[in-house]
Amino acid sequence: MNTQERPEGLTPDQATRPGQITVSAQPGVENQRLQRRVVSVLVGGQILGGIGMGATLSLGSLLAAQLSGSNAWSGMAATMSTLGAAFAAVPLARLAQARGRRISLSAGALIAGAGAVTAITSAALGIFPLLLLGLMLLGAGSAVNLQARFAATDLSRPGSRGRDLSIVVWSTTIGAVLGPNLFGPGETVGAALGLPPLTGAFAFSVAAQLAAAAVYATGLRPDPLLTATASRVPDLEAPPPKSGLRILRSNPRARYAVAAVALSHATMVALMSMTPVHLRDHGASLTVVGLTISLHIAGMYALSPVFGWMADKAGRRPTILLGQGMLLVSLVLAGVAPDSGTAVTASLILLGLGWSASVVAGSALVAESAHVQDRPAIQGVSDLSMNAAGATGGALAGPVLAAVGYSGLGFLSIALVVTVIIWTGLQPRRPAPDLEKP
Missing domain, CATH: 1.20.1250.20 (MFS general substrate transporter like domains)
Structure with missing residues (x-):
């Protein structure tokens, strides 16, 4: 940026001397x-x-x-x-x-x-x-x-x-x-x-x-x-912004946050995408299938402000752990009671809630895991990883369902949740550094 340029959002009276931006009082x-x-x-x-x-x-x-x-x-x-x-x-x-x-x-x-x-x-x-x-x-x-x-x-x-x-x-x-x-x-x-x-x-x-x-x-x-x-x-002489991949390589907290969001999304997509197929194969009507998916979507979004408040008050990692706990219960339900419509519906609701808690808290952690000028880069990598993980989870879920059934899909997906839980336990307990300024 040219030292004479003024970033959008600063008024003329917040004028600058060469090489420095000042803000209002x-x-x-x-x-x-x-x-x-x-x-x-x-x-x-x-x-x-x-x-x-x-x-x-x-x-x-x-x-x-x-x-x-x-x-x-x-x-x-x-x-x-x-x-x-x-x-x-x-x-x-x-x-x-x-x-x-x-x-x-x-x-x-x-x-x-x-x-x-x-x-x-x-x-x-x-x-x-x-x-x-x-x-x-x-x-x-x-x-x-x-x-x-x-x-x-x-x-x-x-x-x-x-x-x-x-x-x-x-x-x-x-x-x-x-x-x-x-x-x-x-x-x-x-x-x-x-x-x-x-x-x-x-x-x-x-x-x-x-x-x-x-x-x-x-x-x-x-x-x-x-x-x-x-x-x-x-x-204005601050270091230039870093690439998202460079941040991932050098920042353990960013790696954890990105992985928690991506793996939680993969878990959700894998089970959710195969549930309509499973229910239809077991004779469920389209009305039942639609209701189950609607309740799942409600679980994904309806309580997200609650999980956002919890992430602010209790902390990002405890909220991620809560989300993983709900994902774990969801997968166990799908594994042990795949023939019960009630159990599958409860599983999908918990799947949505677990996704919500994990993604809201994980995204907040992604947002604060890098300096302000580097945040768009790590956020872009996080969104890329999230979509790629979801696409992979959805693509692999079909063959897994065909090979080991809905129950097997539920049990195998537990590996993704366990990975996040273990990774969370390995995170340092000390307070996160202040990255509001470089």
Whole structure:
């Protein structure tokens, strides 16, 4: 940065002498006022983005089967979306590091909107590979949702970081619930617009992602990450930002935090993705399957503010351990009572709750495991690892289910939980160093 440039968020009277940025006399008060507005903007963007994703990804599998001519390809919808989220994670994090959250989040939402347009075009032209490209671009919306939770921590105080992050995570529930309910209206609107069948909801997604991009672009002024960097890094000659991989290699706390989030996500995806198949094979109705998954999703998001508060008050690692304990009970239930619908439902609820506690607390730990100028890089690696672990868990769960059944899948997944529990026990007990300043 040129020494004469002023980061966004600093006013002219916070002028600088060459080589130094100063902040106002009460930066903490100003930042906390800004933080409240930032969280509100992020919640609004998350709701819109969630509607856009929820309205399309479920239909993606149906559209994939239709365009490919085979149900065997229907699973590629979720796979391509997950890969898209993974591929977008690091570039969006680098963009945030260079230009701020406002540019990064709005750009990701626009890419997702372009993915929805591409999906509609693929249906109109009958080109299956083009649909896969569209679904991959839509995955950028998921990457934005993940990055938004970290954006909520840029200006938050350590004692409220988990709470702020969890509020943004919780807001995802609204879009996730509303989105699938737009299938019917989407088809009506799509027919009126002359769109191909199964693509009406994608038109809603285009509108929702454009609206989310507008919310981020206009609402995140001044930019929270640039403001945090300016107020917490007064010396413009500070070391340049590190890459995420370099931070992982040199920072044990960051490695642990990233691994806890990724392994918890892999555990959740592995069991959850196979539960509908298992229930249908045992004669459960679609209503029962839908109710079970709905309760699981409620477990993932509904209590996230509680776990955020707990992470702030009791600590990150104790909350992660609580989450692992719930994951462990969930997997044991799935292993010992796979034929009981009640036990499977209870298992899925605990699976969602355990994921929520582990990911909220783990994400808060990721956010504070590096200096402020390095946080986007480690956060991008964390999101990449999370998506890659989820995709791997989902891909391996099918063959495991076929080989050893639902019970075996539950018992084998315990290895992931035990890994996190042991790693947590190996963490140093001393207080974490203050990384608010380099």
